[in-house]
Structures are given as structure tokens and as C-alpha cells.
Amino acid sequence: MTYALPVNTADRPITIIGGGTLGRRIALMLSLQGAEVRVYDTSLAVARAAVEYIATHRHRAVEELGGSPAVRLAAKDNLVEALRDSWLVVEAVPEKLGLKQAIFADLDQLAAPDAVLASNSSSFSSAEFVGGLSSPERVLNMHFYMPPEVRSVELMSSGHTDPGILELLMGELPKYALKPHLVRKQSTGFIFNRIWAAIKRESLLVVAEGVAEPQDVDALFAEVFKAETTPFRFMDEVGLDVVLDIENHYCEVAGIENKSAAMLQAYIAKGWLGVKSGRGFYNDYS
CATH class of the missing domain: 3.40.50.720 (NAD(P)-binding Rossmann-like Domain)
Structure with a gap:
């Protein structure tokens, strides 16, 4: 038909x-x-x-x-x-x-x-x-x-x-x-998320490796790019459980290890999912 x-x-x-x-x-x-x-x-x-x-x-x-x-x-x-x-x-x-x-x-x-x-x-x-x-x-x-x-x-x-x-x-x-x-052509992550994936992955690694705290990354991002939306605030809005699922899939497609998985899993295990649970990388959500 x-x-x-x-x-x-x-x-x-x-x-x-x-x-x-x-x-x-x-x-x-x-x-x-x-x-x-x-x-x-x-x-x-x-x-x-x-x-x-x-x-x-x-x-x-x-x-x-x-x-x-x-x-x-x-x-x-x-x-x-x-x-x-x-x-x-x-x-x-x-x-x-x-x-x-x-x-x-x-x-x-x-x-x-x-x-x-x-x-x-x-x-x-x-x-x-x-x-x-x-x-x-x-x-x-x-x-x-x-x-x-x-x-x-x-x-x-x-x-x-x-x-x-x-x-x-x-x-x-x-x-x-x-x-x-x-x-216009099939793309993992489409347009924006394909670009955002690289920013997100490095942001997570910088914190997972102990190089900086989420607040440092966000403050620098906001200052350098004059941006209101910053990586860790944005991930809190999306939900850290969703972020983990997406990262796992991207890493599987790319054939690389998700090196930030353990950090995200630790937050999720505590119930810190982001805005929807009242706490994520930040704890100032009412």
C-alpha cells in the first residue's frame, strides 16, 4: 500500500x-x-x-x-x-x-x-x-x-x-x-548535538579527572563565549541519567570508552539527576 x-x-x-x-x-x-x-x-x-x-x-x-x-x-x-x-x-x-x-x-x-x-x-x-x-x-x-x-x-x-x-x-x-x-545527511547527533557532544565529553572529563570543578568550567565557558547556557547547568537541565544514556551510545558508535561513566553513575546512584530531582552537579534547585 x-x-x-x-x-x-x-x-x-x-x-x-x-x-x-x-x-x-x-x-x-x-x-x-x-x-x-x-x-x-x-x-x-x-x-x-x-x-x-x-x-x-x-x-x-x-x-x-x-x-x-x-x-x-x-x-x-x-x-x-x-x-x-x-x-x-x-x-x-x-x-x-x-x-x-x-x-x-x-x-x-x-x-x-x-x-x-x-x-x-x-x-x-x-x-x-x-x-x-x-x-x-x-x-x-x-x-x-x-x-x-x-x-x-x-x-x-x-x-x-x-x-x-x-x-x-x-x-x-x-x-x-x-x-x-x-x-541533510544522516548524522549521529544531528547538527547541534554532534557539536555539543564534543564539548560535553571534554567538560565531563575535565571534572572526572580532577582538573576542575563544574563551577569552574561553567564560569569560564560563560566568560569566554558570553554564554548564558553552560555545560554543567545544561546537563542538569537535561537530566544526568539521560546524559549517561546518550554518552554511552555515542561512545559505542565511536568505538571509544566512556571515561566519565563512573562519575555520572555515582551521581545517579545518589539520586542526583539534576533539576528534576532538585540536585545534580549543582544543589541550588528548589
Whole structure:
């Protein structure tokens, strides 16, 4: 069966798979046009917390970025209900390859035949999810950073993606106050994260080797580059558990040892995951 691009995108639902830190922020942005946005999580409590987050913060996003004051949100722990008639599905679950492969196998069977299936993965190419799928041409990477503060989105083909999907999303995403960038060739880490990976890895090693403290690295980075965002503050925002998963994958792809793994594992073992747990490399999060 030939894949056909979705129609009536303005009226059809959007589904986010995963109600965590990034999933709920993605859902917030994709709610700006007033279409129904469903947040699916295996934990209904997490999905409901995500919807509550969106409802609480959405008015400010609408004031600053524009959009419809109307909002239709739904928390789901039933995947069939969450996917019904959605034109866009965005996966935002932990960076575990097996988990993502299982989710895309389910999406391939349960989503509407024309639904676009996007992965927010920051380290895995969607090419790694399409094996055995009946419609690999509707799968791609759609990588967000930390909206609404950072609204850039990178779009990357799986190598099988229908070019019409990329064209569709390049046109649709600005309607949600998002700034799409096309990754023109498959690249581990896409555009920004490929560059950021080198900065992050060396920053971690400088601290793991005892050369400096996180505060020293951040202070120098801020001064030299006149930057508001600094390496260790940024890693705390992302979550140190996520940072470890990403670093493990990058190092595996590159065929090198993750020399900062032990330090990250020690923080994680103490429950110091970053902003979401109240403490990470810094302990001043309330």
C-alpha cells in the first residue's frame, strides 16, 4: 500500500508518547494551535502530571508566542485510545534502543495509516527503528531541545522517509512557534548535538579527572563565549541519567570508552539527576 500524507492536520489530534520532562514540553508547544493533544504514558499519573504542567504553563506560552487560547488536553495510558486519528505521533521516551524499537513496532500497527511517526531521540537515528515496519516511509527523527525556551527542531530522514513528510513538517512546525532545521545527511547527533557532544565529553572529563570543578568550567565557558547556557547547568537541565544514556551510545558508535561513566553513575546512584530531582552537579534547585 502506498503511503499518503496526512490531511486536515489543523483539526486532527496530536499524540506524544512519554509524559516526562521533554514530552510535556513538546506537548505544550504542539497545543498552541488548539487541536487536541494527547499525552500517553504507561503511568497514568505521569500523563496526568504532564497535562497539568501544560495547563499551568500554556497561557504564558500563548501570550509570548501566540496561538489559540483554546486548549484540549487528554492524559492516556491506553495506547489505542491515545493514537486514534492522530496525524502526528512524537515519541519522547528514555534513550533505550530496545524500548524505542518496541514502541515503533506498536505505532506501526496501531496509528492511523497516514500518521507521521517521529522520534525525539537525540542519539539514535530512526533508521534503527524501522526494521520490520510495514510503513517505514512515515518514520523520521524530529528532535526538540528544551521548548518553549529553545524552539529549534531538527528533522532527519531515516533513509526511508517520504520526502513529502519533511516538506510538510518544515511548513507546519512554524505554526507552533517552532523553528525547524533540516538535517541533510544522516548524522549521529544531528547538527547541534554532534557539536555539543564534543564539548560535553571534554567538560565531563575535565571534572572526572580532577582538573576542575563544574563551577569552574561553567564560569569560564560563560566568560569566554558570553554564554548564558553552560555545560554543567545544561546537563542538569537535561537530566544526568539521560546524559549517561546518550554518552554511552555515542561512545559505542565511536568505538571509544566512556571515561566519565563512573562519575555520572555515582551521581545517579545518589539520586542526583539534576533539576528534576532538585540536585545534580549543582544543589541550588528548589
